[in-house]
Amino acid sequence: MVLFENVRFLDTTLRDGEQTPGVALNTEGKLAIARKLDELGISIIEAGSAITSEGERNAMKAVAAEGLDAEICSYCRIMQQDVDYALECDVDSIHLVAPVSDLHINVKLKKSREDVIDMAVNTTEYAKEHGLIVEISGEDASRADFEFLKKFYQKGIEAGADRACYCDTVGLLVPEKTTEIFGELADFCEVPVSIHCHDDFGMSVANTVAALNAGAKEAHCTINGIGERAGNTALEEVVMILEWLYKYDTGIKKEELYRTSRLVSRLTGIPVAINKSLVGGNAFTHEAGIHVHGLLADTSTYEPLKPEIVGRERKIVLGKHAGKSSVTLALKELGLDVDKPQLDEILLRVKELGDHGKRVTDSDLQTIAETVLDTYTEARVNLEEYNIVSGSRVMPTASVRLTVDGKEVIEADVGDGPVDAVVKGISKAVAGIADIQLEEYHVDSITGGTDALVEVRVKLSRDGKMATSRGARTDIIMASVEAVINGINQLIKENKG
Structure with a gap:
């Protein structure tokens, strides 16, 4: 037997996928997804269940009228009424589903095995008389008596069914059993056999591949699962x-898989798990460290395939595992050149953020780098330490210890808040060499969260001369101190005394 021969895909995102709790697609949403599935190269699109509602039928009619290359299918129960509604929607085929386990036959349908076969045969014949392609499907097949299941398929095929589908409705199959079942069904059925799996035990993909490997010709799937x-x-x-x-x-356009995934996620409102294979946010994202070092030499070291194959891009984020090579690479991509001392300082700050559990984004790195590049290496004023006392019943008080032209200076002051107090303390400490005035103060959060990197920008003046500088830290007070001292050094860098 030639494995994986003439495999086709029935995509049921618009039917089984839409049965996800909380999901309800309007006509425009169904059309957008159907067009994208057709562009992907999907053979059969199960556009919905025509019996559901008038709104569902209107949406299905719109999909059927779109002129897509894919076969458009409606889910149907083994009832003539369902087929009539499907015909009203102008679909090409029906997915005719009958309960086949004794549990479903007796408890849900309250019929006998013979009743189920009779209903399936009659409905199949009726659908074929009206020109529909019929895929006869055994619901809960993995809990059905196998000999009865074969008889069900045989009678359906004799009635004119074009395909036979095996549904693992509650995800009970394992690959070994799937291989055994489909090896026999592929030989027994005189029509192509398909597999429809659910992921209750996380085995749906493995079971689907096993079925195709054993002779199934069609797989039922949804985008993003x-x-x-x-x-x-x-x-x-x-x-x-x-x-x-x-x-x-x-025959599927692999490079469109990610865009299709994003479209379905957006229109259904179901986020894709960040660690999901291929289309999850982390699938081609690497935190700088030993993995990135390997990637720089050869991307295949830590990637099973190039992200472009599925329409993705590689992302490298920085954190506590970052090394000099990865930071240098990221800086070059931002168009920033740094010397060794500046690189060391940038790397230190990146690791500080990483130690707080933060990922350093491009905007974070750019802010950090530009702040470090604004710092004068031969600064006349350097911070040694500061301390803040503040509370609901305490006037904010700050003490600062600086070195000014190599001499230690200690000062303290109070303010309207801790930032105001520390800025005033710094101003007093440098009063011996310059009278500095704070003209403007502005804070931006670069990333979200209470531990976000914040950028503080200040405008300082001295004798009519202005300087704008910045500081960037997760601590707003430290960012403010850094911005003020950077500005002071800019204003006094040319005049000593």
């Missing part, structure tokens, strides 16, 4: 497993 409970088989994962690991050409 969305669906009821733990979801359905993720289309992007099955596609890339077949393409990249088994070297089988699926």
Whole structure:
């Protein structure tokens, strides 16, 4: 047997995926996703369940009228009424689903096995008489009696069914059992067999691949694996497993997978887990360190495939594991050149942020680097330490210890707040060499959160001369101190005394 021969995909994002709690797509949303699925190269789009509502039917009609290359399908129960509603939507095919486990037959349908077969046969014949392609599907097949299941498929195929689908409705299959089942079904059924899995035990992708490997010709999937409970088989994962690991050409436009994932996430409101394979936020993101050192030499060291293949870009973030090479690379990408002392200081600040559990973004790094580059290496004024006393019943008081032209100076002052107090203390400490006035003070949070990197920008004046400087730290007081001292050094750098 030739493995993975003529594999097709039925995408059920618009039906099973939309059954995710809280998801309700309007007509425009269904159309947008259907167009993208068609662009991907999906063979069959299950556009919804025509029996659901008038609004659902209107949306399905719009998808069917779009003139897509994909076959447009409606979910149907084994009832003539469902087929009539599907015909009203002008679909090409129906996914005709019948309960096949005794649990579902007896408890949900309250019928006998013979009743189920009769209903399935009659509905199949009716659909075929009206020109529909029929995929007959066994719901809860993984808990059904296998001999009865084969009889169900046989009778459906004799009635005209074009495809037969096996549904692992509550995700109970394992790959070994799946291989055994589909090896037999592929030989038994005279039509292509398909696999429909749910991810209750995290096995849907593995089971789907095992089924295709054993002779199934069609896989039911959803984008991002969305669906009821733990979801359905993720289309992007099955596609890339077949393409990249088994070297089988699926015909799917791999470079559009990520954009499709983002579209579905946005329109359904379901975020993609950050650590999800291929399309998750971290899938091609590396924190600088030993991994980035390897990536710089050869990207394949810590990536199984190039991100561009699935429409992604590689991202490198900095944190406590950052090294000089990765920081240097990131700075070059920002167009910033630094010398060794400046690089050492930037790296120190990056690691400080990393120790607080923060990732250093491009904007963080740019602010840090520009702050360090603004600092004069031969500064006349340097901070040694400061202390703040503040509280609801205490006047904010700051003491500062500076070196001014190599001499230690200690001063203290009070203010309207801790920042005001420390700035006044610094001004007193440098009064011997310059009268400095704070003209403007501005704070920006570079990233969100209470431990965000903050940028403080100040405008200082001295004898009519103005200087603007900045400071960037997670501590707003330290950022303010840094900004003020940088500004002071700019104003006094040319005149000693």
